[in-house]
Every structure is written in structure tokens, then in C-alpha cells.
Amino acid sequence: ALDVLENLVVQRLFELEKFNLRGTGYAMRRAIAKAMDERCGAIRTALQKYNDLARKLIPPRPKLNYDTVISMTWVSEFALLRFSKRNVQEEQWADHLVREMTVQWHLLQCAKQEIQRLDIEVRRLWTALHDEPIVWRQSIAAAHRAGHTVLAAEMQHRLNARQQIDYALQTRLQQIFALPGFSGN
Incomplete structure (x- = not known):
């Protein structure tokens, strides 16, 4: 479920980048905007599936909300969500503010x-x-x-x-x- 969610968000990031490229015409921008709207719906569905499965894990993984996922602009942020034997999200380097300050x-x-x-x-x-x-x-x-x-x-x-x-x-x-x-x- 996390792989699907990551894939959808990365595709959205590529579409955002394509949307902001110089030389992208009006018709292309409209097509990209439509695809991004559809992608947002798919992200919401994948996010719901992830949250359902994360709750069932032992120990349960933290629940994600849509705004948090959309604000992830680096693929490395998804790597922190991966299951491991210890909860890496509690490590100092996993803190978003610490990474941002770095x-x-x-x-x-x-x-x-x-x-x-x-x-x-x-x-x-x-x-x-x-x-x-x-x-x-x-x-x-x-x-x-x-x-x-x-x-x-x-x-x-x-x-x-x-x-x-x-x-x-x-x-x-x-x-x-x-x-x-x-x-x-």
C-alpha cells in the first residue's frame, strides 16, 4: 500500500514539474491539471487503504493525512514510513524539522x-x-x-x-x- 501511495505522489510531483515548465501551452496545462485532479483522487484512495493496513500492523504504524502526504516533496520522506524492526520515525534524524534544518x-x-x-x-x-x-x-x-x-x-x-x-x-x-x-x- 505504501509503494502504491509513493508511486502516486511521485507521479504527481512529476506532473507538477511538467506543469511549471516554460513552453508548456495552455491546452497541455489544462490536460495536466485534469490528470492531477484524477491523481489526487487516487492518492486519497491509496491513503485510506494505507491507513487501514497500518492500523492492523504490530506495532501499528502512524496514520497519515492527505496534507502530510501531499507536502512530501522528497522520495526519501517515504523511506521513513517503511516498516523496520525499530521505529525509525522516533529517531532524531527522522524529524522533519531536523531534516529541514540540515x-x-x-x-x-x-x-x-x-x-x-x-x-x-x-x-x-x-x-x-x-x-x-x-x-x-x-x-x-x-x-x-x-x-x-x-x-x-x-x-x-x-x-x-x-x-x-x-x-x-x-x-x-x-x-x-x-x-x-x-x-x-
């Missing part, structure tokens, strides 16, 4: 790594914004020396436009440098 902790670790990476990228961008106009000016001077004044004028025009954008970027980068958590050199 996920949050891992996300925090990823965020710290991302901040380190961004510190490096910010410095690279600052260096590029500093070095690029020098290369442009050298190229403009070379075009003048070669007698390509029209090309040199166009390059100067583009450099001026880029420098306006670069100034805005440099202003933002200076704001980032001033942040208390900025650790770049």
Missing part, C-alpha cells in the same frame, strides 16, 4: 562558498574595468597612426559609451567593497 545548513555552506567565489569575480571585474580602456586607447592610437581616422573615431565613440557603463559598474563595485562582509583583497 538542508538549510547545507544551503548556508553553499552560500559561503558562493560568496568566496563572488569576491574573486568582483576583483576580476574591477581589474577588467581598469585595464580595458588602456587597451582601447592603445588600439585607437594605432588606428590613428595607420591613417584609419574614421575607424579611430568610431572606436573612440564606443569607448566613451563603454566608459559610461563602466562608471556605473565601478560605482556598484565600490559599494560592494564597502560591505562589511566583503572579504576580497
Whole structure:
């Protein structure tokens, strides 16, 4: 009964994902919504069957409600419901809040790594914004020396436009440098 329930919920998760994909047309969304309505009815039936059988087990398994099952977004949450010699649901790691906090902790670790990476990228961008106009000016001077004044004028025009954008970027980068958590050199 638990396998059937798990299968139905996983199918519902796939349908939800398909429903939210870009490029899914109106007709396809309506068909998916109809299939999801039917799937919800099947989930309710499978849930009732599971609860009836879970009550008869020794020791009895906990009763599940529809909202709890629908909120299960990871297949691993169903693994906790499996029968075992000891009740794993009483373990600390089986607690939904503990698992959620573990996920949050891992996300925090990823965020710290991302901040380190961004510190490096910010410095690279600052260096590029500093070095690029020098290369442009050298190229403009070379075009003048070669007698390509029209090309040199166009390059100067583009450099001026880029420098306006670069100034805005440099202003933002200076704001980032001033942040208390900025650790770049």
C-alpha cells in the first residue's frame, strides 16, 4: 500500500514539474491539471487503504493525512514510513524539522562558498574595468597612426559609451567593497 501511495505522489510531483515548465501551452496545462485532479483522487484512495493496513500492523504504524502526504516533496520522506524492526520515525534524524534544518545548513555552506567565489569575480571585474580602456586607447592610437581616422573615431565613440557603463559598474563595485562582509583583497 505504501509503494502504491509513493508511486502516486511521485507521479504527481512529476506532473507538477511538467506543469511549471516554460513552453508548456495552455491546452497541455489544462490536460495536466485534469490528470492531477484524477491523481489526487487516487492518492486519497491509496491513503485510506494505507491507513487501514497500518492500523492492523504490530506495532501499528502512524496514520497519515492527505496534507502530510501531499507536502512530501522528497522520495526519501517515504523511506521513513517503511516498516523496520525499530521505529525509525522516533529517531532524531527522522524529524522533519531536523531534516529541514540540515538542508538549510547545507544551503548556508553553499552560500559561503558562493560568496568566496563572488569576491574573486568582483576583483576580476574591477581589474577588467581598469585595464580595458588602456587597451582601447592603445588600439585607437594605432588606428590613428595607420591613417584609419574614421575607424579611430568610431572606436573612440564606443569607448566613451563603454566608459559610461563602466562608471556605473565601478560605482556598484565600490559599494560592494564597502560591505562589511566583503572579504576580497
